[in-house]
Amino acid sequence: xxxxxxxxxxxxxxxxxxxxxxxxxxxxxxxxxxxxxxxxxxxxxxxxxxxxxxxxxxxxxxxxxxxxxxxxxxxxxxxxxxxxxxxxxxxxxxxxxxxxxxxxxxxxxxxxxxxxxxxxxx
Amino acid sequence: xxxxxxxxxxxxxxxxxxxxxxxxxxxxxxxxxxxxxxxxxxxxxxxxxxxxxxxxxxxxxxxxxxxxxxxxxxxxxxxxxxxxxxxxxxxxxxxxxxxxxxxxxxx
Numbered sequence: 001x002x003x004x005x006x007x008x009x010x011x012x013x014x015x016x017x018x019x020x021x022x023x024x025x026x027x028x029x030x031x032x033x034x035x036x037x038x039x040x041x042x043x044x045x046x047x048x049x050x051x052x053x054x055x056x057x058x059x060x061x062x063x064x065x066x067x068x069x070x071x072x073x074x075x076x077x078x079x080x081x082x083x084x085x086x087x088x089x090x091x092x093x094x095x096x097x098x099x100x101x102x103x104x105x106x107x108x109x110x111x112x113x114x115x116x117x118x119x120x121x122x
Numbered sequence: 123x124x125x126x127x128x129x130x131x132x133x134x135x136x137x138x139x140x141x142x143x144x145x146x147x148x149x150x151x152x153x154x155x156x157x158x159x160x161x162x163x164x165x166x167x168x169x170x171x172x173x174x175x176x177x178x179x180x181x182x183x184x185x186x187x188x189x190x191x192x193x194x195x196x197x198x199x200x201x202x203x204x205x206x207x208x209x210x211x212x213x214x215x216x217x218x219x220x221x222x223x224x225x226x227x228x229x
Contacts, residue, residue: 035218044220045166045209045220047217047218047220050216050218061217095166100171106214106215106216106218108156108168108218109158109166109168109211110168110171112166112167114165115165
């Protein structure tokens with residue numbers, strides 16, 4: 001069965017960096033676009049970034065553009081999110097999510113991980 | 123960016139009631155709309171895709187309709203397990219914006 005397991009969250013000071021990982025199993029990772037979505041405490045869902053199945057395309061929300069970098073290692077079935085210049089407003093649970101259709105980047109999400117909490121605080 | 127607006131923000135209904143949630147897009151998204159259910163402390167779960175297609179394993183009391191800019195999620199007979207927050211999401215372009223959510227309370 002499909003499993004997505006995020007890791008790397010924690011408490012970090014403003015201006016510092018953190019890298020999140022999402023380990024995938026149960027499907028052909030290299031065939032699907034993968035996303036990061038976040039949810040601030042008590043708030044709604046915010047899409048953060050997407051990377052195409054082969055890494056050739058990536059898109060970001062305006063709120064993180066220039067600070068966050070999405071990447072993937074298809075040989076390790078792992079998705080990453082490098083977060084630099086972190087701000088208090090980046091505090092959230094970060095979910096990775098799988099695109100629902102092979103080779104298609106712009107699509108809905110059929111599986112989500114359980115999330116990892118990032119807290120940006122001094 | 124395409125803005126998604128859900129209404130109501132919260133609703134309270136009784137077991138067996140028919141419940142409808144509306145989602146409006148700031149521009150036409152054809153039928154590129156999904157609905158998710160999220161319970162506290164859990165990841166969202168896909169309910170509906172392409173505006174009206176029911177995800178496998180989702181109870182048939184859930185249904186979706188609409189196209190263009192106006193969409194609805196309907197729960198035909200509300201059950202205690204349906205207590206959750208529901209989100210719509212457009213996937214017409216790369217920026218996959220969500221509605222702000224509708225919290226459903228089962229009395």
